[in-house]
Amino acid sequence: MVKKLILLMIAMLVLAMANSTKAIAEEKIIKIDGSSTVYPVTEAVGEEFQKFKKGAIKVTVGISGTGGGFKKFCRGETDISNASRPILKSEMELCQQNGIEYIELPVAYDGLAVMVNPKNNWVDKMTVEELKKIWEPAAQGKITRWNQIRPEWPDAPLKLFGAGVDSGTFDYFTEAIVGKAKSSRGDYTSSEDDNVLVQGIAGDKYSLGYFGVAYYEENKDKLKLVPIVNPKTGKAVIPTMENVMDGSYQPLSRPIFIYVNFKSAERPEVKEFVEFYLKNAAKLVKEVKYIPLPAKAYELALERFSKRKKGTMFGGHQEVGLKIEDLLKREEKTK
Amino acid sequence: MRDKVKISKYLDAAFAITGLLFCLIGIGVIIILFVDLFMDGAPRLTLKFFSSFPSRFPDEAGILSAWVGSLLIMFITALAAIPVGVGAGIYLEEYAKKNWFTDFIEINIANLAGVPSIIYGLLALGIFVYMLGFGESILTGGLTLGLLILPIVIIATREAIRAIPQSIREASYACGATKWQTIRWHVLPYSMGGILTGIIIGLSRAIGETAPLVTIGALTFIAFLPSSPISSDFPFISFKWLFDSFTVLPVQIFNWVSRPQKGFHVNAAAASIVLMVMTLLMNGFAIYIRYRFRRKIRW
Numbered sequence: 001m002v003k004k005l006i007l008l009m010i011a012m013l014v015l016a017m018a019n020s021t022k023a024i025a026e027e028k029i030i031k032i033d034g035s036s037t038v039y040p041v042t043e044a045v046g047e048e049f050q051k052f053k054k055g056a057i058k059v060t061v062g063i064s065g066t067g068g069g070f071k072k073f074c075r076g077e078t079d080i081s082n083a084s085r086p087i088l089k090s091e092m093e094l095c096q097q098n099g100i101e102y103i104e105l106p107v108a109y110d111g112l113a114v115m116v117n118p119k120n121n122w123v124d125k126m127t128v129e130e131l132k133k134i135w136e137p138a139a140q141g142k143i144t145r146w147n148q149i150r151p152e153w154p155d156a157p158l159k160l161f162g163a164g165v166d167s168g169t170f171d172y173f174t175e176a177i178v179g180k181a182k183s184s185r186g187d188y189t190s191s192e193d194d195n196v197l198v199q200g201i202a203g204d205k206y207s208l209g210y211f212g213v214a215y216y217e218e219n220k221d222k223l224k225l226v227p228i229v230n231p232k233t234g235k236a237v238i239p240t241m242e243n244v245m246d247g248s249y250q251p252l253s254r255p256i257f258i259y260v261n262f263k264s265a266e267r268p269e270v271k272e273f274v275e276f277y278l279k280n281a282a283k284l285v286k287e288v289k290y291i292p293l294p295a296k297a298y299e300l301a302l303e304r305f306s307k308r309k310k311g312t313m314f315g316g317h318q319e320v321g322l323k324i325e326d327l328l329k330r331e332e333k334t335k
Numbered sequence: 336m337r338d339k340v341k342i343s344k345y346l347d348a349a350f351a352i353t354g355l356l357f358c359l360i361g362i363g364v365i366i367i368l369f370v371d372l373f374m375d376g377a378p379r380l381t382l383k384f385f386s387s388f389p390s391r392f393p394d395e396a397g398i399l400s401a402w403v404g405s406l407l408i409m410f411i412t413a414l415a416a417i418p419v420g421v422g423a424g425i426y427l428e429e430y431a432k433k434n435w436f437t438d439f440i441e442i443n444i445a446n447l448a449g450v451p452s453i454i455y456g457l458l459a460l461g462i463f464v465y466m467l468g469f470g471e472s473i474l475t476g477g478l479t480l481g482l483l484i485l486p487i488v489i490i491a492t493r494e495a496i497r498a499i500p501q502s503i504r505e506a507s508y509a510c511g512a513t514k515w516q517t518i519r520w521h522v523l524p525y526s527m528g529g530i531l532t533g534i535i536i537g538l539s540r541a542i543g544e545t546a547p548l549v550t551i552g553a554l555t556f557i558a559f560l561p562s563s564p565i566s567s568d569f570p571f572i573s574f575k576w577l578f579d580s581f582t583v584l585p586v587q588i589f590n591w592v593s594r595p596q597k598g599f600h601v602n603a604a605a606a607s608i609v610l611m612v613m614t615l616l617m618n619g620f621a622i623y624i625r626y627r628f629r630r631k632i633r634w
Contacts, residue, residue, distance in 0.1 A: 029580075033554075040594070043556045044391040050558050060580050061556035063590065193593045195600075218595040288391055289595065 028269045033062035034069025034082030035168055036192075037212065038256045040288040041108055042082055045277045048284060052276065057269045066168045067091075070259075074100050079264035080274070083257045084110065084168030089316030101262035104312045105274070105301045106255040106324055107281050109291040111213040111239035112173055114226040114252070119205045122146070122153050125227040125236035128251065131177045134160070134208070140185040146206065154206075160188035161197045161209030173210055176251040176320045198222060210252075213239045214289040228252055244291045251320045255293070255327070262310055278302045293324050300328040369611065376604030384605060388558035389587065393598025398606050400557040401587040404473070405542060405613075407561060407576065408583055411477020412541050416484050417534055423485075424492025424530075429518055448486035455483045456550030464551055471552030473561060474577040479547050484537030491533020495526035528628025535621035539614045545585040555590045557582045584610045 032042055039061060046059035064072060066083045073081035074095040087095075087104070095102065114131065116123050130149050133139060146153040163169040165182070170190075175181040189200055194211040201207045202222035216223055216239075227236035230250050243249040258277065264270045278298050285292040293301075313327050387397025423444075431437040459479035469475045499522050507517040523530075561576035584606055591603035 031580075033552075036593070039555070040391060043389070046556055047388075047390055047558060055559060058559050059556075060554045062552060062554040064552075194595065195593060212595075215595040218597060284391075 028056065029058045029060065030080065030264075030270055030273050031060055031078045032080040032082060032258075033064050033072050033078045034080075035066040035084040035256070036063045037066075037084040037110055037168055038082035038107070038258065039063050040214075041256070041281070041285055041290055042080075042258065042277075044284040044288050045273075045280060048280060049273055049276050053272075057273070059273065065166055067166070070094075073102070073259060073261065074098055076100055076261070079261050079267075079270050081259040083259055085171055085254070085318050086257065086314035087259065087312050087316065092312065092316050101310045102312075103260045103262060103265060103305055103309060105258050105260065105278065105305060106293060106297065106327070107258055107277065107301075108256050108285040108293060109244050109253055109324075110256050111244045111249060111291060112169060112176075112210055112252040112254075113213045113216045113239050114208070114210045114228060115201050115216060115223045116208050116226055117201055117205045118222065118224045120224060123208075123224075123226055125229055127229040128177060128231055131228075132179070134158070135162075135174070135184055136178045137183055137185055140187050156206045159200075159204050159207040160185075161200045161207060162188050162190050163194070163197075163211055164190050164192035167192060169210075169212060172254050172318065173252070175318045176254075181318055213244075213291070217289050241286075241291050245294060253291070254320075255324055256290075260305070262308065265305070265308065274305055275302065278305065297324045297328060304328065369608075372604050372607050372611070375601055376606070376608050379601055379605035380608065384602075385609075389556055389582075390558075393596055393602055396591075396599070396602055398584065398587060398609065400560060401582050401584045401606065402609065403560055404476075404553075404557075404581040405583045405610075407473050408476045408480060408548075408581065409538055409542055411474060411577075412480040412484065413534070413538060415478050415481030416488050416537065419481075420485050420488025420534075420537075421492050421530060424489045424496065425518060425523075427489070428493045428496040429514065429522065444486050444489055448490060451546075452483055452544055453546040453550060455479055456547030458482070459547065459551050470578060471554070471580055472578045473581045475551050476548055476553065476581055476583070479551055480541040480544060483544065483547060484541050487537040487540065488530075488534055491536070492526075492530050495529025495533065496522055498529065499525050528625045531624045531628070532621045535617050535624070539617040539621075542613060542617070543585055543610065545583075545589055548583055548586060549589075552580075553586045554580050554582050555586060584613075 030046075032046070042061050046061055050057065050059055061082075062069075066085055069078070069081045069083065070087060070091040071094070072078050074091060075098060081102075087102075114126060133149060134143055143149070144158055145155055146158050147155045149158075162184070163173065165184075170184070171181045174184045178184060189197070189209075191197055191200075194215045197209050197211050198215055198219045201209045202219070208226075216225060225238050227238045228249070229236045230248060232250065233248065235248070237243050237249045239249045239253065244253045247253075258274075260270070260274055265274065278301050281298060282292040282295065292298075384397045385402065386399055387395060388399050389401075390396040427437065427440065431440075456479060459475060459482065463469045463475040463478055464471060469478075503521055503525070504517055507521050512520070557580060561579035561581065564574070564576055588603045588606045588610065591599040591606065594600075
């Protein structure tokens with residue numbers, strides 16, 4: 001009797017196992033991974049989308065970083081990849097090897113803010129050249145005092161704080177300021193966690209650092225924004241929502257993207273999600289303290305998606321100081 | 336002579352005081368940490384916090400998917416580590432002959448116990464996620480942490496078995512019992528307290544692990560629970576949840592800590608309290624079990 005029962009149980013377990021593997025294929029899951037900068041936006045959209053669909057479609061979002069996300073994306077493991085910079089040449093090649101095609105869609109702006117301690121009463125604005133003088137590799141061990149940047153500034157030590165070298169923020173800042181991605185001095189406090197940088201700058205009168213604007217918004221009492229001189233207009237600008245949106249806060253603002261797997265986009269749930277994303281981005285982006293693209297840009301992006309335009313608008317490298325509308329009108333390059 | 340004795344006594348007292356001081360430092364740090372966490376996070380510890388999914392609004396965000404994930408992962412971890420670990424421990428202590436091969440195994444187990452946890456994550460990424468094709472699932476997570484605590488379980492099992500006096504085994508053999516009967520009816524029951532303690536210590540280490548789970552792809556935003564193990568269709572049991580994606584408490588905490596909004600930091604503190612209480616409960620349970628089994632055994 002006992003033996004029969006055990007046999008029956010084993011049979012049921014085997015059946016259950018078989019059923020489980022079958023059911024996986026049927027389930028509607030949208031897998032997203034990638035940049036931690038884009039994460040809050042996609043999280044917000046995912047949350048709203050699941051509420052909207054009443055849980056019929058599941059959305060998962062991971063944080064592997066832009067580079068890590070593309071690795072998974074180009075192996076076909078994810079449907080959508082969050083990216084805080086355009087896809088790179090090497091990543092394009094990887095995708096091509098595996099036959100993965102993609103649609104590139106900008107979803108928001110991210111501004112990088114340069115910050116000093118609130119007790120700092122001498123910095124009124126900074127130019128790109130001054131920032132370059134501080135951050136370029138040649139400055140390592142040499143530019144260590146404030147008066148080396150401008151003679152009238154105090155003869156006091158310069159304490160630097162910046163993004164971790166694996167982040168898209170670091171890539172973009174170095175590209176925009178030094179002129180070459182990942183080219184930076186190494187003798188500063190770097191952290192992947194921007195809250196560490198906030199604490200560092202807040203605790204030292206002679207500090208200077210850079211990170212995403214969202215972190216400034218939450219710590220206004222502890223930090224002071226440095227207006228950055230726009231090299232084209234010569235005007236010193238702070239990264240407010242208006243200034244980033246109209247393109248006057250340059251070169252330290254950039255679009256952030258999602259990359260949609262071309263094959264996944266044929267699945268109705270992914271198609272619906274991406275359309276939901278672009279239609280609701282303007283409102284949700286603001287809620288998570290990021291800067292939305294102009295309404296026209298979302299329309300162009302939606303059009304791009306409905307026409308299923310493959311490839312990237314960039315040539316596998318970063319570009320500084322782009323207007324999003326001009327970008328979307330460009331022809332795509334797939335190679 | 337008398338002076339020497341005096342000095343020695345002073346030294347003795349001085350050492351006792353230093354020892355006590357160091358003890359207090361350890362306890363003090365824990366208390367400060369807990370009080371600090373509690374002051375930050377306690378107001379968030381509502382029922383809603385336990386029953387809500389992560390959200391972009393700190394006030395609405397909760398740890399439902401995280402604590403369910405942690406619990407399920409622990410279940411798989413225990414299921415994987417206990418039979419293998421206890422079995423290996425029994426074999427090494429009772430059956431294995433002393434030769435170069437067992438020495439080799441022993442050295443390796445001792446080494447494994449000291450391997451950084453991220454290495455286990457990389458190993459699991461290669462074997463479970465890609466080679467065996469389990470994907471970034473609860474099954475993978477549980478097996479990874481199972482591997483991680485395996486050396487702890489093996490070592491604890493061996494220590495516990497070694498503590499059983501040889502005379503007990505001999506008495507059993509004298510009555511005509513086989514080796515297995517001796518182990519089954521004498522060695523295992525007597526060493527159960529020690530083995531269970533080791534298992535629970537291992538599990539409470541596993542519950543706080545972040546690095547290996549991030550490596551194998553624990554996600555940060557999951558607003559749904561793994562599928563239910565009971566299904567409405569025949570055969571009424573489903574293992575689909577084994578292959579579902581997951582998040583765990585430490586990963587959720589890590590994510591909240593790095594967000595800009597203050598509200599998320601409060602959430603992180605609250606989730607940390609939950610994690611600490613879970614660990615303390617598990618350790619407390621281990622102490623209770625040890626106490627009970629010790630009292631029950633009368634030789």
